[in-house]
Amino acid sequence: MNIRPAAVVVAAALTFTALGARAAEPLVGDAKAGATKAAACGACHGITGVSEVNPEWPNLAGQGHWYIAEQLMYFKSQVRANAVMGAQAVALEPQDMADVAAYFELQTPKGLEADPALVDLGKRLYRAGDAKRGLPACFTCHGPDGRGNGPAKWPAVRAQHDTYVYNQLKNYAARTKYSKVDGQPSAPERAEMMYTVAGKLTDDEMKAVASYIQGLR
Ligand code: HEC
Ligand code: HEC
Numbered sequence: 351m352n353i354r355p356a357a358v359v360v361a362a363a364l365t366f367t368a369l370g371a372r373a374a375e376p377l378v379g380d381a382k383a384g385a386t387k388a389a390a391c392g393a394c395h396g397i398t399g400v401s402e403v404n405p406e407w408p409n410l411a412g413q414g415h416w417y418i419a420e421q422l423m424y425f426k427s428q429v430r431a432n433a434v435m436g437a438q439a440v441a442l443e444p445q446d447m448a449d450v451a452a453y454f455e456l457q458t459p460k461g462l463e464a465d466p467a468l469v470d471l472g473k474r475l476y477r478a479g480d481a482k483r484g485l486p487a488c489f490t491c492h493g494p495d496g497r498g499n500g501p502a503k504w505p506a507v508r509a510q511h512d513t514y515v516y517n518q519l520k521n522y523a524a525r526t527k528y529s530k531v532d533g534q535p536s537a538p539e540r541a542e543m544m545y546t547v548a549g550k551l552t553d554d555e556m557k558a559v560a561s562y563i564q565g566l567r
Contacts, residue, residue, distance in 0.1 A: 377444055379415055379452025388450045390438070399457040405513035411457035414498055417505040418451035419444075420538070427534035430527065461509025464565030472562025475555055485550045488559065491543070496566035503540060508566040515560035522548035523556075 388397070391410070395401045399411030410418060424430035425439035442450075464472060477494075479487035488507075492498055496508030507515065521527040522544040528537030551559070 377419070377448040379419070379448035379450075381449070381452040381456055384449035384451070384453030387446050388453050390441075391450065394434075395454075399454040400460045401511065405511035406517065407511075408514045409459050409461065409510055410454040412459040412497075412508070413454060413506050414500045415448070415451035415455040416500060416503065417498075418454055419447040422447040422451070423535070424528065424537065427531055429529060429531050429534055429537055431529055459506075459509040459567070461567070462511070462564050465512075465561045468558040468561040469565065471555065472558035472560070475551075475559045476562050480550075483550055486547065488547075488563075496563055503538070507563050510563055512557070512560040512564040515563050516556050519548045519551060519556040519560065523551065525549075 388399075391397075391399075394403065394407045395410050399409055399413075401407040401409050421430060422439045422442055423444070425432060425435040426442065428436060439447075475485070476488045479485040479490075489496075491502070491504040492507045493504075496506060496510075498504045498506035518527065522541070525545050527544075528541060530536055548556070
């Protein structure tokens with residue numbers, strides 16, 4: 351007689367976990383397990399999350415664990431469509447995502463410097479925006495040093511490769527960073543913030559602010 355209600359409780363708990371996992375939230379990552387699992391990522395992102403081979407491959411060091419885990423889920427479901435990363439993420443279960451995310455968050459980002467020819471414009475946009483166009487300063491969300499804000503779910507951008515940042519700004523401006531895939535969790539609503547911000551930037555401004563971000567620590 352007692353078995354039935356207990357089984358119902360267990361089933362409900364599992365359903366809750368499965369739904370939670372889709373939102374990439376409640377799983378607690380284990381950085382030590384993540385260090386082993388991250389070996390698969392080292393060829394491109396660097397074994398400590400410092401990417402040195404190709405500036406289209408982002409640094410992961412110091413990025414918020416919540417953002418890394420969430421992006422992996424979007425790559426796996428093709429909501430963030432990228433052939434290279436899709437192939438990597440497909441092998442990862444939610445716990446693997448949480449573990450590698452915990453590991454990379456603890457690493458220290460290194461990066462290149464800003465281009466002296468672009469840094470003044472980039473700095474002005476990052477720190478002041480342009481009120482005339484309703485362009486908010488990047489630092490209000492990403493922080494003065496580009497470290498982001500975990501509780502608010504604003505990712506870190508510091509030390510990121512200018513090429514990667516520029517590519518992302520292009521994707522946001524074109525509203526193509528995420529696509530809708532039936533039956534999969536869709537893109538975060540907060541991407542709308544970046545669609546709007548990036549949509550106000552000219553191509554030269556994207557390059558300048560990307561260069562400035564690359565020099566942030
Ligand atoms: C063959 C190269 C390659 C390997 C191996 C690889 N990645 Fe990636 N990764 C990429 C590329 C390229 C991008 C950029 C995709 C884009 O432009 O949207 C990326 C992007 C990411 C992002 C998004 C970062 C951001 O700031 O939005 C995360 C997170 C990530 N990779 C995690 C991983 C993890 C974890 C592994 C190992 C399990 C891994 N990657 C293995 C090439 C690779
Ligand atoms: C109102 C808050 C806000 C402002 C202002 C803002 N951002 Fe963002 N930014 C976000 C959020 C939220 C995300 C994550 C969106 C997502 O999940 O794709 C993000 C993501 C990004 C990313 C992607 C990071 C990665 O590793 O994938 C880059 C690059 C970026 N922002 C650059 C900028 C720049 C440059 C500016 C100023 C011109 C700016 N942002 C202004 C909130 C903001």
